[in-house]
Amino acid sequence: MLLNQFLLLSAVLFSIGVYGVLARRNGVLLLMSIELILNAVNINLVAFAAFTDTIGGEVFALFVIAVAAAEVGVGLAMVLLLYRSSRTIDLTTVDRLRG
Amino acid sequence: MTVLAALEGMDRLSGGDVLVAQNVAFAIMAITMVASALRMVTTRNVVHAALYLVIVLAGVAGIFILLGAEFLGVTQIMVYIGAIVVLFLFGIMLTKGSFGDDDGVTGERRLMAGLVGFLVFGVMTAALVESFADAELSRSGPSTTADIADSIFSAYIVPFEAVSVLLLAALIGAIVVARKD
Numbered sequence: 001m002l003l004n005q006f007l008l009l010s011a012v013l014f015s016i017g018v019y020g021v022l023a024r025r026n027g028v029l030l031l032m033s034i035e036l037i038l039n040a041v042n043i044n045l046v047a048f049a050a051f052t053d054t055i056g057g058e059v060f061a062l063f064v065i066a067v068a069a070a071e072v073g074v075g076l077a078m079v080l081l082l083y084r085s086s087r088t089i090d091l092t093t094v095d096r097l098r099g
Numbered sequence: 100m101t102v103l104a105a106l107e108g109m110d111r112l113s114g115g116d117v118l119v120a121q122n123v124a125f126a127i128m129a130i131t132m133v134a135s136a137l138r139m140v141t142t143r144n145v146v147h148a149a150l151y152l153v154i155v156l157a158g159v160a161g162i163f164i165l166l167g168a169e170f171l172g173v174t175q176i177m178v179y180i181g182a183i184v185v186l187f188l189f190g191i192m193l194t195k196g197s198f199g200d201d202d203g204v205t206g207e208r209r210l211m212a213g214l215v216g217f218l219v220f221g222v223m224t225a226a227l228v229e230s231f232a233d234a235e236l237s238r239s240g241p242s243t244t245a246d247i248a249d250s251i252f253s254a255y256i257v258p259f260e261a262v263s264v265l266l267l268a269a270l271i272g273a274i275v276v277a278r279k280d
Contacts, residue, residue: 001121003234006162007227009129013136013155015220020140022212028190029145032152035183036136039159042175050166050238055250058168058242062251065178066262070269072183076190077277083194084279 006047014040027079027089031072038068125165132158149187156180167241 013036020033042061049057083089132155139151156179163172251259 001118001125001165001236003236004227004231005122005125005129006166007231008224009132009162011220011223011227012133014223015216016133016136016140018219019212019216022215023140023209026145028187028194029140029148031190032148032187033140035152035179036139036155039156039179042171043159043162046163046166046168046171047236049168049242050236051234053238055242055246056254058171058247059250059255061163061168061171062174062247063255063258063262065174066266069178069183070266072186073273074269074276076186077273079190080193080277089194 003047003051006043010040010043010047013037013043025090025092027082027091028076030091031075031079034075035068035072038064038071121165125162128158128161128165132162145191146188149184149191152187153180153184156184166236167238169241170244170247 017033017036017040020036021030024030024033042064045057045061045064047057049055049061079089082094086093135151135154135158139148139155142148142151156175160172160175160180163169163175
């Protein structure tokens, strides 16, 4: 298999995730798009691990999975806090710090 | 059946029939993942978006197994599909009523986001095609769990401990942020 087929798939998923982060207004959907980006990065790491026949990329993919789990936990807690304080998770309405 | 054939032949990456089966399996998974990801960022139903995310995550697990990273594929299924998607569904349920749909996105916002995403994809594609034009994967066989364990507890022990502390901090932080006081 070619290395590039995995890297290009990863690039497509990454770009779709970037689109989701920029276009979505729902806080939960924004976090989902971030998960998509992190998974695209993981495909890259594992593809390069297979390309160089080393194990480091897979270990770092494991670390990325752990960090993603932590990120989702804190992110969803923040979304819940936002919902409790303002009854909405529309991110375009969150501008209380705007001068 | 094609996927199974590709998985069984994982230890002979250079074989002719196996290579064809692997490429077919890759094509099926890649098309499914890209279509699901596109639906995920465009669908108006929040729960459907979470279910499309499950398809993409399962596809990533399949790609991992295709690349010979079996432990990572199983971890992906357990952590992402087993835990993170359930967290998302809880988040959707607990904030239900505020946002059943996500249809208020204006055309201009979508256009700009699509433009940025397309530009990112274009730049990355140009760089990748130029750098790794015909590079072949050189892995001789699937990586074993023992290899990963050896690596984590010798060369990467410091990052591993750092991730442990990060998970603990994130857990406590999530409880502190989300609790009712």
